[in-house]
Amino acid sequence: MTTDNEGLRLRRTKSVTRAEEIVKEEQKLRKQQPDKPCHRPRDSLFSWSSGFTNFTGLVNWAVILLTMGGIRLLLENLIKYGIRIDPQQWLITFTGSQEGPGHPSVYLFLYSAVPCGICLLVEKGMAEHIIPVGLGLTAHVVNIVLMITIPMVVIALGSTGFSLMGASCVCFIYSVLFLKLWSYVQVNHWCRKAGLASQKGMRRQSVSFNNNAEKSDKNHLNGDSGSQFIVYPDNVYVKDLIYFIWAPTLCYELNFPRTDRIRKRFLLKRIIEVIVLFQLIACLFQQWIIPSVKNSLIPFSNMDVMKATERLLKLSIPNHLVWLTWFYLMFHSFLNLVGELLHFADRNFYCDWWNANNMDTFWRTWNMPVHRWAVRHLYIPLVDQGYSKIFASTSVFFLSAFLHEYLVSVPLRTFKIWAFMGMMGQLPLSIISRYVEKKFGEKWGNVIVWTSIILGQPLCIMMYYHDYVITKFGKSLIDSYAEV
Numbered sequence: 001m002t003t004d005n006e007g008l009r010l011r012r013t014k015s016v017t018r019a020e021e022i023v024k025e026e027q028k029l030r031k032q033q034p035d036k037p038c039h040r041p042r043d044s045l046f047s048w049s050s051g052f053t054n055f056t057g058l059v060n061w062a063v064i065l066l067t068m069g070g071i072r073l074l075l076e077n078l079i080k081y082g083i084r085i086d087p088q089q090w091l092i093t094f095t096g097s098q099e100g101p102g103h104p105s106v107y108l109f110l111y112s113a114v115p116c117g118i119c120l121l122v123e124k125g126m127a128e129h130i131i132p133v134g135l136g137l138t139a140h141v142v143n144i145v146l147m148i149t150i151p152m153v154v155i156a157l158g159s160t161g162f163s164l165m166g167a168s169c170v171c172f173i174y175s176v177l178f179l180k181l182w183s184y185v186q187v188n189h190w191c192r193k194a195g196l197a198s199q200k201g202m203r204r205q206s207v208s209f210n211n212n213a214e215k216s217d218k219n220h221l222n223g224d225s226g227s228q229f230i231v232y233p234d235n236v237y238v239k240d241l242i243y244f245i246w247a248p249t250l251c252y253e254l255n256f257p258r259t260d261r262i263r264k265r266f267l268l269k270r271i272i273e274v275i276v277l278f279q280l281i282a283c284l285f286q287q288w289i290i291p292s293v294k295n296s297l298i299p300f301s302n303m304d305v306m307k308a309t310e311r312l313l314k315l316s317i318p319n320h321l322v323w324l325t326w327f328y329l330m331f332h333s334f335l336n337l338v339g340e341l342l343h344f345a346d347r348n349f350y351c352d353w354w355n356a357n358n359m360d361t362f363w364r365t366w367n368m369p370v371h372r373w374a375v376r377h378l379y380i381p382l383v384d385q386g387y388s389k390i391f392a393s394t395s396v397f398f399l400s401a402f403l404h405e406y407l408v409s410v411p412l413r414t415f416k417i418w419a420f421m422g423m424m425g426q427l428p429l430s431i432i433s434r435y436v437e438k439k440f441g442e443k444w445g446n447v448i449v450w451t452s453i454i455l456g457q458p459l460c461i462m463m464y465y466h467d468y469v470i471t472k473f474g475k476s477l478i479d480s481y482a483e484v
């Protein structure tokens with residue numbers, strides 16, 4: 001019975017019609033025939049079984065076609081609106097001339113030094129055993145929570161005094177400080193616990209041995225070995241905290257990797273990139289994005305699906321160009337510029353997110369400072385405390401969703417939840433993208449990632465603009481646009 005089954009399996013294997021499974025003996029016999037055969041077992045290039053992977057020409061074709069489509073839209077924009085670029089408006093926007101008396105954004109920016117100073121004083125008090133650890137940690141939590149809450153209250157109450165750009169810059173600065181101070185407090189807490197544990201485990205030794213050991217350690221750490229390492233609590237000083245506040249990272253360390261010198265040519269390139277790309281983003285906003293967003297108001301308000309979809313697709317191209325330019329400006333040009341000036345050696349600000357085959361990989365690779373902070377200060381501590389990985393991942397996305405909403409709703413003073421829901425929606429989208437990657441291959445998983453990036457952002461912009469107009473000007477403005 002077993003022999004018959006094996007024979008049946010062999011016969012079924014031979015009956016498969018794929019070209020690569022034709023027997024090699026048959027090929028040899030065919031070549032020996034006098035008819036000079038020119039055919040051999042081959043698959044079409046577009047077949048998965050062909051093994052062909054060089055589609056460079058098609059990639060070039062797609063780039064050229066995309067470029068032509070973008071140029072056509074740009075020419076259409078110029079013909080319809082003319083040249084809208086106005087450097088004077090840039091100066092008004094970025095210098096805060098539109099703000100009310102006293103420039104409240106400047107005051108909030110200066111006030112950001114206060115929670116940093118409080119954090120340093122509390123940490124110094126705990127290091128000197130002046131403040132109990134429990135009281136100090138409570139003070140840290142209150143200080144950090146108040147710091148992130150103050151802009152929400154002040155901007156909401158002084159709505160007429162803040163410009164959109166000023167409020168956005170303030171919220172961004174306070175968000176960064178929120179993450180940095182969290183890391184600063186947590187790392188010092190780890191060092192404090194490690195010091196207490198080592199003291200408890202250390203056997204009591206003679207005074208002379210301790211003195212000699214301390215001298216040896218100080219000589220080793222402070223210069224005799226050629227490298228200067230700081231140990232807790234020698235890091236709790238103003239200079240150390242200021243360096244961390246300005247450093248291009250969100251994760252605090254007592255000893256950051258440093259470079260030996262500043263590369264002048266590299267620094268000059270980054271400065272030029274920051275200036276040029278900043279101007280490019282401002283031009284794209286004035287010339288392309290603002291008219292497209294305004295034109296989407298009526299179809300979106302009337303729930304005209306066809307026209308709203310057309311406006312969404314039209315807005316997606318300039319928005320995506322701005323997003324890509326902003327990514328390069330922020331994560332390559334600006335952060336490398338700051339890192340070069342501060343001799344900060346770790347320049348891993350991004351990975352190859354463009355090759356991400358699912359949303360999980362994208363969120364782990366496109367913003368390395370935030371990802372590194374989330375894993376180090378939220379995900380791993382929660383898992384170490386016994387929480388599940390799913391709960392830890394959800395907590396990371398929840399905090400990220402809160403900060404995204406904070407950066408949008410507070411400056412606009414329209415407290416909606418679209419950015420929050422968009423970030424929390426990444427969890428089911430991540431499951432979908434992983435399923436597509438597993439079922440249909442990595443290329444289709446990458447398509448899901450790019451589609452989410454290209455269409456998700458302009459949809460969010462349209463929703464917030466519509467709600468902003470309704471909140472600030474009422475539905476009468478939309479009706480007046482509709483009549484025109």
